[in-house]
Amino acid sequence: MRRPVGRLRARLGRALHLDLFDQPLSRGGTSLLRSLWAGAGFGIFFGGGFFVNEDLIIRLGQDALKTTAMLSAPILISTLVVGLLVSVFQALTQINEATLTFIPKMLVVALVIVLAGPWMMDLMTVYTVNLFESIATVVREN
Numbered sequence: 001m002r003r004p005v006g007r008l009r010a011r012l013g014r015a016l017h018l019d020l021f022d023q024p025l026s027r028g029g030t031s032l033l034r035s036l037w038a039g040a041g042f043g044i045f046f047g048g049g050f051f052v053n054e055d056l057i058i059r060l061g062q063d064a065l066k067t068t069a070m071l072s073a074p075i076l077i078s079t080l081v082v083g084l085l086v087s088v089f090q091a092l093t094q095i096n097e098a099t100l101t102f103i104p105k106m107l108v109v110a111l112v113i114v115l116a117g118p119w120m121m122d123l124m125t126v127y128t129v130n131l132f133e134s135i136a137t138v139v140r141e142n
Helices: 007-016 032-042 054-093 098-141
Strands: 043-046 050-053
Antiparallel strands (some): 043 050
């Protein structure tokens, strides 16, 4: 889906009586307005006429953030629970030692990595393979 560039496109299109968004500057090149659009931060233009729009960038960013959240969630949630339990224990016994939480958290993180490690590696592998396989599709679409 192409978004109009706005007044600039309308003025240039009326003045030159052609659609500059689709007219290439040279063979195999890109259009003037597509270059301006990319230069304004609305997309990324690569030399061979390959243009990445903001929808693709947003989708790739969302996939990366979702994968990162799924990878970090088991470790973060387990350390949160252990930290909460140790804090309650410290409050009940009135032991105010700041370093008391480190050993239980390190043990839980090691345990979570041992138990969830294969799943985490599988998740990273699937994400990376999908990312590399989608390169050809993205290039063909643009």
